[in-house]
Amino acid sequence: xxxxxxxxxxxxAFRALWGWPIALGLLTAIGLISALFSxxxxxxxxxxxxxxxxxxxxxxxxxxxx
Amino acid sequence: MTSSAIKGWAWVxxxxxxxxxVFMLLLCLTGLPLxxxxxxxxxxxxxxxxxxxxxxxPRASLDKVLEVARAQHPDRVVQFASPPEDNDDxxxxxxxxxxxxxxxFRSVAVDARTAQVLAQPRFDEGFMYVMFKLHxxxxxxxxxxxxxxxxxxxxxxxxxxxxxxxSPFMRxxxxxxxxxxxxxxxxxxxxxxxxxxxxxxWALVVGATGMINTWADLVIKYWQYDQLTAILAPxxxxxxxxxxxxxxxQRSLEAARAQAPDTRVSFIAFPGTAFxxxxxxxxxxxxxxxxxxxxxxxxxxxxKTTQVTAAPHLPWYLTALLVxxxxxxxxxxxxxxxxIWALLDIATIIVLGSGLYLWLRxxxxxxxxxxxxxxxxxxxxxxxxxxxxxxPAMGRSGATTDGAPAARWEGTP
Numbered sequence: 296x297x298x299x300x301x302x303x304x305x306x307x308a309f310r311a312l313w314g315w316p317i318a319l320g321l322l323t324a325i326g327l328i329s330a331l332f333s334x335x336x337x338x339x340x341x342x343x344x345x346x347x348x349x350x351x352x353x354x355x356x357x358x359x360x361x
Numbered sequence: 362m363t364s365s366a367i368k369g370w371a372w373v374x375x376x377x378x379x380x381x382x383v384f385m386l387l388l389c390l391t392g393l394p395l396x397x398x399x400x401x402x403x404x405x406x407x408x409x410x411x412x413x414x415x416x417x418x419p420r421a422s423l424d425k426v427l428e429v430a431r432a433q434h435p436d437r438v439v440q441f442a443s444p445p446e447d448n449d450d451x452x453x454x455x456x457x458x459x460x461x462x463x464x465x466f467r468s469v470a471v472d473a474r475t476a477q478v479l480a481q482p483r484f485d486e487g488f489m490y491v492m493f494k495l496h497x498x499x500x501x502x503x504x505x506x507x508x509x510x511x512x513x514x515x516x517x518x519x520x521x522x523x524x525x526x527x528s529p530f531m532r533x534x535x536x537x538x539x540x541x542x543x544x545x546x547x548x549x550x551x552x553x554x555x556x557x558x559x560x561x562x563w564a565l566v567v568g569a570t571g572m573i574n575t576w577a578d579l580v581i582k583y584w585q586y587d588q589l590t591a592i593l594a595p596x597x598x599x600x601x602x603x604x605x606x607x608x609x610x611q612r613s614l615e616a617a618r619a620q621a622p623d624t625r626v627s628f629i630a631f632p633g634t635a636f637x638x639x640x641x642x643x644x645x646x647x648x649x650x651x652x653x654x655x656x657x658x659x660x661x662x663x664x665k666t667t668q669v670t671a672a673p674h675l676p677w678y679l680t681a682l683l684v685x686x687x688x689x690x691x692x693x694x695x696x697x698x699x700x701i702w703a704l705l706d707i708a709t710i711i712v713l714g715s716g717l718y719l720w721l722r723x724x725x726x727x728x729x730x731x732x733x734x735x736x737x738x739x740x741x742x743x744x745x746x747x748x749x750x751x752x753p754a755m756g757r758s759g760a761t762t763d764g765a766p767a768a769r770w771e772g773t774p
Contacts, residue, residue, distance in 0.1 A: 356537030
């Protein structure tokens with residue numbers, strides 16, 4: 296990302312800004328891929344948990360938290 | 362990031378979004394019912410079910426099945442035959458005026474055991490068909506598909522530029538901040554940023570795989586040119602094999618299956634159709650494992666002699682196309698995944714709608730915001746040391762305080 300360089304001098308600032316987005320992106324990627332290799336098995340459950348967490352994050356910060 | 366770089370990215374974000382937003386809203390709205398097309402089909406009664414029979418009930422000859430289907434539409438030819446995705450008890454036989462690709466098709470569902478007609482579902486009319494066509498090609502065939510693919514490319518550009526802009530907007534804000542007590546514009550800006558970053562990877566994947574799907578027709582044409590040209594060289598100058606000269610399709614199926622053990626039929630393409638050659642009946646088999654069930658093994662069988670001509674390996678570009686499809690449809694992880702897909706789709710609609718709103722409201726609020734509003738906007742977030750790096754503020758509001766860049770940025774998309 297363009298702010299990586301910036302992040303070296305301010306590692307905390309980088310983490311504060313990109314920590315959540317990176318975690319959410321990784322969770323999404325894991326969920327999308329794991330279900331590809333599963334048919335009603337563990338991979339599907341991993342996908343529900345990871346993608347569900349990502350969706351819940353949007354709902355929580357967007358609406359639930361006041 | 363320098364302020365001119367931010368200006369440049371903002372320009373890219375604004376225009377890539379503006380051009381594609383209306384079409385993306387259409388795709389998100391029409392895609393929503395398509396996520397549940399099986400369930401809706403059951404509700405509408407358009408799904409076909411075969412009566413249960415004891416396991417091991419002998420299957421009717423495929424030749425008989427096709428004959429029964431042809432009798433329903435003597436003026437048409439068989440283009441494709443396929444079983445439902447997870448059930449071998451039915452053959453769906455697709456019938457068209459000629460072997461050429463067309464939207465004018467009839468479907469006959471034949472019981473694979475008794476060779477009796479179960480139903481003649483119309484897949485070319487009704488609410489779901491309209492949703493499907495609007496989603497796939499805007500009722501405009503290949504040009505419509507490619508146009509939507511281009512809009513998908515613009516969406517990807519908008520997403521990437523949006524991620525770049527996330528940093529100047531959010532640097533002074535805690536993740537997930539939604540300033541709802543301020544003017545509505547701030548609230549929608551925050552929701553746009555929040556939902557945009559939450560759905561980022563999903564939207565990139567669904568957008569990119571959707572774009573790849575618009576190239577399907579071209580990719581298959583290229584496959585015929587790339588792999589089938591050599592295989593078909595001996596047949597040069599011959600016409601499409603007429604029905605009367607074709608050998609048994611059942612025997613062809615058995616010959617083909619011997620080339621692909623431990624697989625199931627995905628679909629059969631008859632001579633002269635887009636997925637076959639003029640001289641072959643092509644059988645596409647899929648694997649039995651979760652992942653291999655998405656991949657296809659084509660086997661070309663000479664339509665006259667019923668001898669296998671070739672079983673070419675699927676090239677990487679067709680593999681990529683096939684793997685990209687579930688990632689677009691969200692149909693590979695059961696009902697919970699479909700619900701998640703729908704929620705993320707709705708979140709994307711909100712991102713698109715709020716983006717449009719922010720652009721439309723831009724002129725009206727310009728110059729209204731004051732630096733103190735910006736400072737108040739970050740009051741609740743973690744205090745951060747003043748950054749020595751260039752601030753993204755454009756100075757439009759004349760702010761000199763270390764206010765939130767996002768608030769100072771309000772005037773831009």
